[in-house]
Amino acid sequence: MSSIAIDAVSKIFGKTPALKDIALDIRDGEFMVLLGPSGCGKTTLLRCVAGLEQVNSGRIRIGERDVTDLAPRDRNIAMVFQSYAVFPHMTVGSNIGFGLRMKRRPKPEIERRVREGAELLGLVPFLDRYPAQLSGGQRQRVAVARALVMDAPVLLMDEPLSNLDALLRLQARADLKRLHKEVKRTTIYVTHDQVEAMSMGDRIAVMREGAIEQLGAPMEIYDNPATQFVGGFIGSPPMNFLRGAIRDGSFTGDGFAVPITRMRGDLQGREMVLGVRAEHITIADDGIPARVMVVEPLGSHALVTVLVGKTAVKVQAPIDVAVRPDQAINLHFDEATLRWMDAGTGSAIQR
Amino acid sequence: MNARVLDRSVLYAGAIFLAIWVLVPFYLIAISAFTPQAKIFDYPKPLVPTSLSTDTMQFFVEARGVIPSVLNSLVVALFTIVFGLVLGAPAGYALARFRFRGREAFQVVVLMTKMFPIAILSIPLAVTFLQLGLYDNLISVALVHTAMALPFIVLVTGGVFVAVSHELEEAAQTLGCSRWGAFLRIVLPLALPGLAAAAIFTFVISWNEVFAATILTLRTRTLPAQVLASLSTSPLAFKFAGGLFMVLPAIVFIFLIRKYLMNLWGSR
Numbered sequence: 001m002s003s004i005a006i007d008a009v010s011k012i013f014g015k016t017p018a019l020k021d022i023a024l025d026i027r028d029g030e031f032m033v034l035l036g037p038s039g040c041g042k043t044t045l046l047r048c049v050a051g052l053e054q055v056n057s058g059r060i061r062i063g064e065r066d067v068t069d070l071a072p073r074d075r076n077i078a079m080v081f082q083s084y085a086v087f088p089h090m091t092v093g094s095n096i097g098f099g100l101r102m103k104r105r106p107k108p109e110i111e112r113r114v115r116e117g118a119e120l121l122g123l124v125p126f127l128d129r130y131p132a133q134l135s136g137g138q139r140q141r142v143a144v145a146r147a148l149v150m151d152a153p154v155l156l157m158d159e160p161l162s163n164l165d166a167l168l169r170l171q172a173r174a175d176l177k178r179l180h181k182e183v184k185r186t187t188i189y190v191t192h193d194q195v196e197a198m199s200m201g202d203r204i205a206v207m208r209e210g211a212i213e214q215l216g217a218p219m220e221i222y223d224n225p226a227t228q229f230v231g232g233f234i235g236s237p238p239m240n241f242l243r244g245a246i247r248d249g250s251f252t253g254d255g256f257a258v259p260i261t262r263m264r265g266d267l268q269g270r271e272m273v274l275g276v277r278a279e280h281i282t283i284a285d286d287g288i289p290a291r292v293m294v295v296e297p298l299g300s301h302a303l304v305t306v307l308v309g310k311t312a313v314k315v316q317a318p319i320d321v322a323v324r325p326d327q328a329i330n331l332h333f334d335e336a337t338l339r340w341m342d343a344g345t346g347s348a349i350q351r
Numbered sequence: 352m353n354a355r356v357l358d359r360s361v362l363y364a365g366a367i368f369l370a371i372w373v374l375v376p377f378y379l380i381a382i383s384a385f386t387p388q389a390k391i392f393d394y395p396k397p398l399v400p401t402s403l404s405t406d407t408m409q410f411f412v413e414a415r416g417v418i419p420s421v422l423n424s425l426v427v428a429l430f431t432i433v434f435g436l437v438l439g440a441p442a443g444y445a446l447a448r449f450r451f452r453g454r455e456a457f458q459v460v461v462l463m464t465k466m467f468p469i470a471i472l473s474i475p476l477a478v479t480f481l482q483l484g485l486y487d488n489l490i491s492v493a494l495v496h497t498a499m500a501l502p503f504i505v506l507v508t509g510g511v512f513v514a515v516s517h518e519l520e521e522a523a524q525t526l527g528c529s530r531w532g533a534f535l536r537i538v539l540p541l542a543l544p545g546l547a548a549a550a551i552f553t554f555v556i557s558w559n560e561v562f563a564a565t566i567l568t569l570r571t572r573t574l575p576a577q578v579l580a581s582l583s584t585s586p587l588a589f590k591f592a593g594g595l596f597m598v599l600p601a602i603v604f605i606f607l608i609r610k611y612l613m614n615l616w617g618s619r
Contacts, residue, residue, distance in 0.1 A: 052521050072524040085522035089540050102527030143522075150526065 002063045002076075002153030002186045003028045004049065009058030011044055011210075018044045020210040022058070029184045033201035035191055037233070041210040042190045043158055049188060050156050051075050062154055073102075078147035079156040082163065084139045086131040092142050093118070093127040099150045117149040120179070137168045144176070148183060155185040161196065173199060194234045198222065206230050225339065228346035231275045237303065237314040240281075242274045243343055255309025258288055258333055264351055267340075272349065275339035278303065278316040283323065284332040292327045306331070377598065383591040384408055392587075411592030414585075420577035423489055427564070427573055428557040430493035432550045435504045438497065440546065443508030448517065461502045469499065473566040480567060487569045495567060496557040503556070504549050511545030512538065548608035555601045 004026040011019040019041045026032045034042035047053040049060055051072035059068045067075045078099070087095050097114040105113075118124045121141040131139055140160060147155060160176070161169045177200050180187060191197055197204045198218045206213045206221065206229075214226035225231035231239035244253025246268050251258040258274065283304070290306040290313070297319055304315045304323060308331065315331065323329055340349040382400045384407055411417060445451070446458065476495060477486065485491040515538050523533035539546075561575035568576055578593040585593075 050521075050525055052524070071529065072521075073527045073529065077525060079522065079525040081518045081522055083516060083518050085516065085518040087519060087522075087537060098523070099526035102523075102532070146526070156525075 003030075004154060004186060004188070005059075005061040006045070006049070007059045007061070009045070009048060009055050009060060011041075011048060011053060012056050017210050019048070019055075022210075022212060024205060024212060024215070026186060026188065028186055031180050031187045031189065031200060031202045033189045033191060033197040033204045034207055035194060035197040035201075035204050035233070036207035036213075037192060039209075040207040042192075042207045045207070046156055046158055046188055046190045049154075050077055050079050075154075076152050077154045077156055078150040078152040080140075080143045080147050080158065080160045082159040084143040084160075084163075086139050086142050086146070088131050091128050091130055092123055092134070095131070095142055096123075096127075096145045096149055098146060113149045113151075117145040120148065120182075121145045121175075137164055137172065140164060140172065144179070148179070148185075153186060155183075155187045157187065157189045159191055160189075162191070162193070169196075176200065195236065198234070206233060224348070225275065226348050228273055228275065228341045231339065231341075235277060237278050239275045239277055239339070240311075240313045241341075242276075242308060242311050242313070243271070244274065245269055245271050253309055254311070256288060256290075256311075258338075260338075261335065262351070267349065267351070271343035273341040273343050273346070275341060276313075276333055277337065278314045280334045280337040281313070281315045282332045282334070283315065283317055283321065284330050287330040287332040290329055290331050292323050292325050292329060294325060295321070295323060377602070380591055380594045380598065383588070384411075384595040386588075388586075388588050407588040407592045408596075411589055411596065414581075414589065416572065416577050416581070417574070417593075420572045420574045423571055424558055424574040426489050427493045427496060428554045430490060431496040431500060431557040432553050434493060434497040435500045435553050436508075436546065436550060439501050439504030439549075440508045442505045443510075444512045446505065446509040447512035458506070461505050464498075465502050469495075469562050473563055476563070477566050486567065487571055489568075489571055492564050492567050492573060493557070495563040496553075496560055499560065499563070500553045500556045504553060507549045507552070508542075508546060511542045511549070514545070515541045551604045551608050555604050558600055559597065 004024075006022055006024040006026075009019055009022045010017065022041075022045060024032075024045075034045060036042045044053060048055050049062075051067065051070060051074075055068060059066055061067065062075060062077070065076075072079075087098065090098065093114055096117050097110045100110045100113060114127070115124070118127055121144055123138070123141055123145055126134060126138060126142075131142065134142065140163070144160065157176075161172050164172055173196060180200075189196075189200065201218055203215060203217055204221055205215045208229055214221055214230045216224075221230060222234055225234065225239065228241060232241070242251070242253055242256065242258070244251050244256070244258075246252075246260060246263055249260060251260050251272075251274055288308060290308045292304060292306050293312065294305040296303040296305075300319065302317045302319050302321050304317050304321065306313050306315055306329065313331075317323070340351055341347060342349055382403075385403045385405065386400060387402060387404045387406055388410075390402060442461075446454065480486045480488070480491045485494075519537050519541070520530075520533045523537045524530065528536060559575060560573075561579055564573040564576040565579055572580060575597060578590075578597065582590060
């Protein structure tokens with residue numbers, strides 16, 4: 001039983017607040033992704049859970065235990081670092097067994113578990129090699145194996161895939177996901193890559209400027225971003241935003257009008273931002289006028305960038321779409337999928 | 352193309368000139384030290400020695416006071432290394448790991464201590480050591496040498512520790528080490544070659560230091576102090592032999608650790 005409870009945690013570096021009153025509960029066995037741009041505090045939060053940073057206020061509990069004031073080694077965690085932090089003066093086998101040796105496990109047990117860890121990550125042929133003789137992907141797997149054999153109920157990962165090239169990252173992503181299914185450790189995974197977050201996380205905590213902007217399952221966050229920031233951060237391409245106000249049954253902004261049939265009466269005239277995903281826009285015979293800027297064929301579909309009024313909007317179109325740059329076209333927005341945010345705060349508005 | 356060839360040749364000419372500038376005196380001292388007493392005044396000197404003998408070296412090594420002074424020098428150098436690393440390496444570690452207030456100022460101040468000529472410091476030091484009862488004591492010489500070597504040790508060990516990634520230390524901590532344990536098991540083994548280089552260079556500093564050693568000792572002379580004291584009364588061959596004997600460890604050691612000195616001088 002190893003849920004993690006982060007309760008009102010704050011961290012200040014000098015005068016800069018890095019974490020502002022963070023509250024986050026992670027369930028036993030859950031894969032929680034901390035997602036956000038660099039400097040948002042996600043790594044700091046992970047390091048606070050690891051005990052590598054001291055919190056300024058708040059408590060952290062792992063399972064039933066308050067670990068806030070404990071050293072990293074007393075917290076029952078294992079961590080994978082961004083640089084892998086594989087010890088260069090030890091063989092792969094010694095690296096994987098390092099934590100077990102520190103815990104003074106009996107030698108046969110260490111050997112057995114090192115072997116198991118190496119098998120799990122396909123490292124058996126490399127057990128006697130030194131890290132300098134390994135590729136980046138192999139070193140990354142050594143770091144994961146070293147963390148896994150600890151049998152700690154909590155696994156912390158700090159951007160473990162960010163130093164791999166694109167192809168390898170795809171493979172490693174799937175491997176990590178499979179591994180999580182097999183070992184079921186409570187995992188906190190830090191990344192700035194929204195694709196990683198979407199594909200791996202049971203839940204995602206989107207962070208910005210030291211606070212959690214939204215917490216939820218990947219598709220929930222994708223479909224219903226709590227703020228304009230989240231909508232713009234999640235998804236490739238990110239959500240499109242149009243600024244305007246509802247007047248006389250349509251959402252009108254700088255050079256465009258989107259017809260709206262159902263809307264709360266009190267939102268009439270209020271400055272709002274309309275959010276719409278590229279796949280919820282279709283090119284139609286009539287509708288909202290737009291001008292094509294760029295057409296990018298991407299194999300499975302084409303990404304068309306158009307100008308609606310003065311705002312650039314990305315549209316996902318079939319690969320055989322017959323439009324050219326500078327062509328005037330019409331768009332249809334699927335009204336049920338439109339999202340609304342306050343123009344001032346960026347927070348979502350329920351319709 | 353031609354300009355580049357010219358550039359290269361000027362560069363190489365300069366490098367060769369400097370190398371000759373440094374190497375020729377070493378060479379002359381070396382062959383003189385192995386020339387028999389009788390032939391030492393031969394002129395012009397043959398560039399390739401015709402008759403080598405170890406007589407002069409033997410004479411030097413067997414001269415009164417040389418062996419004890421070599422032992423004294425070794426003792427002083429070893430104490431200097433121990434004192435210097437015990438005091439300097441933690442400072443270097445702090446410089447490498449912690450962002451504390453006045454960190455830059457500290458680095459400058461460390462270097463500033465090199466501004467004071469040892470000649471000016473020696474007299475008050477001698478007086479102080481007399482008062483403390485440390486005069487004519489190998490420990491006192493080692494203390495002065497430690498003070499002279501410390502700026503170097505702090506900056507070099509700082510560079511050595513910076514090169515060991517912080518994440519390695521943190522990884523060890525998450526894997527069951529205390530801070531101290533992570534240092535001993537991870538940082539120290541990785542820093543060891545660099546620390547050894549610092550130790551060897553400290554040895555050379557101490558081994559070659561003559562001024563403080565002369566002022567602060569009377570009977571327990573280190574080798575340079577001993578050679579200096581007998582310089583005016585000894586035959587030329589003896590001087591050459593002494594010179595070679597003193598310069599050899601420095602050359603050998605610096606050759607061994609040149610990689611780390613390059614680090615120190617910023618061509619990392």
